[in-house]
Amino acid sequence: MKAWLLDGYNGITTLRLAEVADPSPKAGEVVLEVRYAGLNPADAYLAQKLYPAKPAFPHVLGREGLGSVCAIGTGVTAWNIGEQALIMPGDTGANRWGTFAQKVAIPAIELLRVPTGWDLKAAAAGPLVYLTAWQALTQWGPLPQGAIVLVTGASGGVGSATLQLAAAMGHETIALTRSDAKAPALRSLGARFILNCTSKGWAKSLKEQLAGRRVHLAVDNVGGEIFADVIDTLGMNGAVSVVGRLAGPVPEFNTAMLFFRRLRIGGVAVGSWSPQEMPAQWKQVVDLLDRCHRQPIIDHIYPCADVLKAFARLAEGPIGKVMIEMPPAP
Ligand SMILES: NC(=O)c1ccc[n+]([C@@H]2O[C@H](COP(=O)([O-])OP(=O)(O)OC[C@H]3O[C@@H](n4cnc5c(N)ncnc54)[C@H](OP(=O)(O)O)[C@@H]3O)[C@@H](O)[C@H]2O)c1
Numbered sequence: 001m002k003a004w005l006l007d008g009y010n011g012i013t014t015l016r017l018a019e020v021a022d023p024s025p026k027a028g029e030v031v032l033e034v035r036y037a038g039l040n041p042a043d044a045y046l047a048q049k050l051y052p053a054k055p056a057f058p059h060v061l062g063r064e065g066l067g068s069v070c071a072i073g074t075g076v077t078a079w080n081i082g083e084q085a086l087i088m089p090g091d092t093g094a095n096r097w098g099t100f101a102q103k104v105a106i107p108a109i110e111l112l113r114v115p116t117g118w119d120l121k122a123a124a125a126g127p128l129v130y131l132t133a134w135q136a137l138t139q140w141g142p143l144p145q146g147a148i149v150l151v152t153g154a155s156g157g158v159g160s161a162t163l164q165l166a167a168a169m170g171h172e173t174i175a176l177t178r179s180d181a182k183a184p185a186l187r188s189l190g191a192r193f194i195l196n197c198t199s200k201g202w203a204k205s206l207k208e209q210l211a212g213r214r215v216h217l218a219v220d221n222v223g224g225e226i227f228a229d230v231i232d233t234l235g236m237n238g239a240v241s242v243v244g245r246l247a248g249p250v251p252e253f254n255t256a257m258l259f260f261r262r263l264r265i266g267g268v269a270v271g272s273w274s275p276q277e278m279p280a281q282w283k284q285v286v287d288l289l290d291r292c293h294r295q296p297i298i299d300h301i302y303p304c305a306d307v308l309k310a311f312a313r314l315a316e317g318p319i320g321k322v323m324i325e326m327p328p329a330p
Pocket of ligand 1: 040041042128129132152153154155156157158159176177178179182221222224242243244245246247248268269270271314315316317318319320
């Protein structure tokens with residue numbers, strides 16, 4: 001089969017397309033013929049040794065995707081040849097070979113069914129970012145009815161998922177972006193207020209627009225210089241779900257901002273849900289999206305050969321998920 005190989009921690013630009021042996025399923029595993037694979041900033045982090053996973057080389061990146069079952073290991077009874085399956089967020093593409101290949105071996109317990117009636121591409125774009133967004137939105141317990149939820153990096157995979165889910169949950173959403181051109185797309189995803197986080201006065205302008213109301217929950221995908229302003233927008237007992245840090249470290253932060261309003265900051269780790277817990281969380285996500293007739297958002301699907309173009313698109317800031325499509329395996 002064809003696979004994009006990473007030979008060391010020299011960045012994604014050193015990926016090379018090679019011919020390697022097909023995987024064969026161990027006990028409890030199935031092999032999927034990959035159709036769509038999703039890209040994530042974590043792939044680029046791992047390729048630069050900026051991620052906890054330290055796989056053996058050569059390694060195949062790719063944390064998620066959709067494929068059809070083409071081989072079944074002993075002890076697997078829940079899946080049949082030819083069925084389409086989705087991959088849960090977990091060790092795929094981190095400590096074991098991932099989906100930037102024509103085939104991938106996955107423990108059967110880490111597979112999810114394609115939701116009924118869903119487009120296959122949209123389904124492929126779903127589990128990783130929607131489960132991350134779901135954890136970020138729910139980890140502090142139920143929010144008040146009509147709560148205000150602020151999302152940074154709102155146009156990306158996790159951001160667009162968070163906007164959609166928060167709107168579906170009845171929350172009022174605020175999208176932060178670096179690009180005014182993305183405003184119409186963000187509005188269509190459910191954003192009530194859209195602010196450009198590169199403008200110095202965005203937090204003041206938001207407070208004016210909220211006319212005395214404050215943010216209940218911030219879902220932060222970027223960190224960096226705007227983090228202190230994000231904290232500043234929170235009301236009493238407000239919380240921040242820290243998902244990512246695309247804008248780098250937070251330069252200065254006064255913890256006194258936390259205690260007067262009893263604010264809480266907590267990390268999100270989608271992989272901390274076990275394969276046993278994940279299907280129930282995924283069902284809640286699917287039910288919510290189905291109720292409001294929404295499906296995951298795709299920015300662009302590139303052919304397998306254009307994986308570097310796809311990573312360039314991810315780095316510039318997509319609207320939804322960036323994916324690659326694999327050619328059929330021989
Ligand atoms: N904790 C977890 O379990 C978990 C799970 C999944 C992902 N993550 C992390 O969450 C973060 C977001 O992931 P994603 O898949 O949504 O990424 P993504 O699809 O690349 O989108 C991120 C969005 O953030 C904005 N952005 C990108 N670079 C930025 C920068 N330097 N400064 C400010 N904004 C920037 C862009 O929006 P604009 O162009 O509109 O500004 C972009 O569309 C990443 O750090 C990822 O590693 C964590």
